Structures are given as structure tokens and as C-alpha cells.
Amino acid sequence: MSTASKDSQVSLRLPSELKSRVETYAQLTGRSKSHVAxxxxxxxxxxxxPQIADLKEAIAAADHGEFASDQEVEDTFARYSAAxxxxxxxxxxxxxxxxxx
Numbered sequence: 001m002s003t004a005s006k007d008s009q010v011s012l013r014l015p016s017e018l019k020s021r022v023e024t025y026a027q028l029t030g031r032s033k034s035h036v037a038x039x040x041x042x043x044x045x046x047x048x049x050p051q052i053a054d055l056k057e058a059i060a061a062a063d064h065g066e067f068a069s070d071q072e073v074e075d076t077f078a079r080y081s082a083a084x085x086x087x088x089x090x091x092x093x094x095x096x097x098x099x100x101x
Contacts, residue, residue, distance in 0.1 A: 012037075 014022070022040075026033045061067060068076075 022033050022036050025031075026036045029036070
């Protein structure tokens with residue numbers, strides 16, 4: 001009995017610009033476009049799967065009433081709002097990005 005994994009084929013529609021970037025990267029690295037796409041998907045899933053798991057856990061906690069009360073949220077916002085510096089207004093409104101001589 002073989003333990004080798006079987007590869008499946010997936011077809012995707014890509015914007016021309018993204019397809020071009022994949023092709024360029026594949027040429028630069030000496031890899032196939034399939035390899036580049038597969039590695040990109042692996043990295044994406046490594047990053048996203050824990051986020052989804054955390055989100056599901058947070059939703060389950062909220063469903064069980066395990067979240068901050070309205071008062072706790074208001075107190076936290078008040079504490080951080082009081083500590084935040086006030087934004088300074090510029091006298092040069094409308095002149096942003098202009099070079100000074």
C-alpha cells in the first residue's frame with residue numbers, strides 16, 4: 001500500500017496583474033507557477049487558520065456570556081480617551097505636502 005500523497009488539480013481565475021507576478025516570481029526562483037501558488041496558499045493558511053480558530057473561540061465565549069459588560073467597555077474607552085493626547089491643529093491647512101523653501 002502506497003503512503004504517497006495524491007495531488008489534486010485546482011483551477012483559479014486570477015487578475016492579469018497577479019498572474020504576471022506569479023509568472024515573474026516563478027521565473028526568478030526557478031520554480032513552477034504551481035509551486036509558487038501552492039507555497040503562497042500554504043503560507044496564507046498558516047496565517048489565517050489560527051485567526052479563524054480564535055474567532056470561533058471568541059464567538060463561543062460570547063454565546064456563553066463570557067465577554068465584557070457595557071460598563072467595562074465604557075470604562076476602558078474612558079480611560080484610554082483621557083490618556084490620549086489631543087491632536088494639534090495645523091495653521092497650514094490646505095498646504096499639506098507643500099515643500100518649504
